[in-house]
Amino acid sequence: MKISTKGRYALRLMLDLALHDNDAPVRIKDIAARQDISDKYLEQIISSLNKAGYVKSIRGPQGGYKLAKDPSGYTVGMILRLTEGSLAPVACLDDEVNQCDRQETCATLKLWQQLDDAIKSVVDTVTLADLVEWQEEKIDNYVI
Amino acid sequence: MKISTKGRYALRLMLDLALHDNDAPVRIKDIAARQDISDKYLEQIISSLNKAGYVKSIRGPQGGYKLAKDPSGYTVGMILRLTEGSLAPVACLDDEVNQCDRQETCATLKLWQQLDDAIKSVVDTVTLADLVEWQEEKIDNYVI
DNA sequence: TATTATACTACTATTTTACTAGGAATTGCA
DNA sequence: TGCAATTCCTAGTAAAATAGTAGTATAATA
Numbered sequence: 001m002k003i004s005t006k007g008r009y010a011l012r013l014m015l016d017l018a019l020h021d022n023d024a025p026v027r028i029k030d031i032a033a034r035q036d037i038s039d040k041y042l043e044q045i046i047s048s049l050n051k052a053g054y055v056k057s058i059r060g061p062q063g064g065y066k067l068a069k070d071p072s073g074y075t076v077g078m079i080l081r082l083t084e085g086s087l088a089p090v091a092c093l094d095d096e097v098n099q100c101d102r103q104e105t106c107a108t109l110k111l112w113q114q115l116d117d118a119i120k121s122v123v124d125t126v127t128l129a130d131l132v133e134w135q136e137e138k139i140d141n142y143v144i
Numbered sequence: 145m146k147i148s149t150k151g152r153y154a155l156r157l158m159l160d161l162a163l164h165d166n167d168a169p170v171r172i173k174d175i176a177a178r179q180d181i182s183d184k185y186l187e188q189i190i191s192s193l194n195k196a197g198y199v200k201s202i203r204g205p206q207g208g209y210k211l212a213k214d215p216s217g218y219t220v221g222m223i224l225r226l227t228e229g230s231l232a233p234v235a236c237l238d239d240e241v242n243q244c245d246r247q248e249t250c251a252t253l254k255l256w257q258q259l260d261d262a263i264k265s266v267v268d269t270v271t272l273a274d275l276v277e278w279q280e281e282k283i284d285n286y287v288i
Numbered sequence: 289t290a291t292t293a294t295a296c297t298a299c300t301a302t303t304t305t306a307c308t309a310g311g312a313a314t315t316g317c318a
Numbered sequence: 319t320g321c322a323a324t325t326c327c328t329a330g331t332a333a334a335a336t337a338g339t340a341g342t343a344t345a346a347t348a
Contacts, residue, residue, distance in 0.1 A: 001147060001263075003233045003256075005337060011252050027293070041338055047295070060346030061292040076255060089147045104286050107279035108155050111220060111270055112147075118262040119145075126255055135251035142248050149306060171324075185307055191326070204315030205323040
C-alpha cells in the first residue's frame with residue numbers, strides 16, 4: 001500500500017514547476033538538482049505528464065517545461081493516477097475485467113469501497129495550488 | 145497502492161472463522177475450499193495470525209483454528225497491518241529511520257499525512273464484526 | 289553548425305509478490 | 319500402540335513490479 005517513487009516524484013516535479021513558474025521554462029536538470037532525483041528518471045516521468053498535456057515542453061536551448069494551466073487546475077489524484085495508475089486499494093474496483101465472481105456476496109468489497117472513498121476524498125480534493133500554499137507556509141516557518 | 149493478496153486473504157480467512165464460529169475448530173482445508181484460496185498459502189498467512197495471538201490453533205485430528213476473541217475485538221487495520229505491514233502511503237510516515245532530510249520543508253508530507261489519516265479512519269474503525277454483519281446482509285439480499 | 293535541450297527506446301539489477309513443496313511435530317482414535 | 323489427520327516450519331521459485339541507467343535521435347537557437 002505504498003505510493004511508488006514515480007508518483008511521489010511526479011508530485012514534487014509538478015510542485016517544483018509551480019513554484020518556479022515565471023516566464024522562462026524550467027529545465028529538467030534544475031528540477032533534478034533541486035529535488036535530488038535522477039534527471040534521466042525525471043525525464044521519463046515528465047514525458048508522461050507531457051503526453052497527458054499536464055505540462056508544455058519547449059525544446060532546444062533555453063527550453064524546458066512549464067505547467068499547462070494554473071496549479072489549482074490539477075488535483076493530486078490526477079497526477080498520481082497518471083503516474084501510478086489506479087489508486088483503488090483492490091483491482092476489482094478498477095474495472096469490470098478485474099471483478100471476481102464473489103462480487104455479489106463479498107463483504108470485504110464494502111470495506112474496499114469505503115477505503116477507496118476515503119482515499120478519493122483526499123486525493124481528489126487537494127490541488128497543486130494547496131501544495132504550493134503549504135510549501136510557502138513551511139518555508140516561512142522553517143528557521144535553522 | 146494495492147492491498148496484496150496476503151492482506152485480502154487474511155481478512156477473508158478471519159471473516160470465514162467468524163462466520164463458522166461454533167464449538168468445533170475450523171480446518172484450513174475447509175477455509176481454503178470455501179474461499180477458493182491455496183491451502184498451503186493460507187497456512188502461511190494463518191501462521192502469522194496465530195503467532196500474533198489473533199487465532200488459537202488446535203493440532204491433530206479434529207483440530208483447526210478458532211478466533212481468539214470476539215469479532216468486535218479485531219479492527220481491519222489490525223489484521224491488514226499484521227499481514228501487509230504498514231498501511232501508511234509513504235515510508236517516511238512509518239518510522240524515524242525512513243524519514244528524509246527534506247521533512248522540515250516538504251509540502252507533500254502534509255498531503256501524505258492527510259491521506260494516512262483518511263486510510264486510518266476506515267481501517268481502524270471497521271471491525272471484523274462489521275464484516276460479519278455486512279456479509280449476512282449481503283447473503284440475505286442475494287437471490288439467484 | 290555547434291550546442292543545448294527534450295524525446296524516445298531499450299536494457300537491467302533488485303525487490304516484492306504469490307505462491308509451491310516437502311517434511312516434522314502433535315494429537316485423537318481405533 | 320500405531321495410524322491418520324491436522325498444524326508447524328523452512329526453503330525454494332517463477333513472474334511481475336520497481337527504480338532506475340544508457341544511448342541515441344530530434345529539435346531549436348545563437
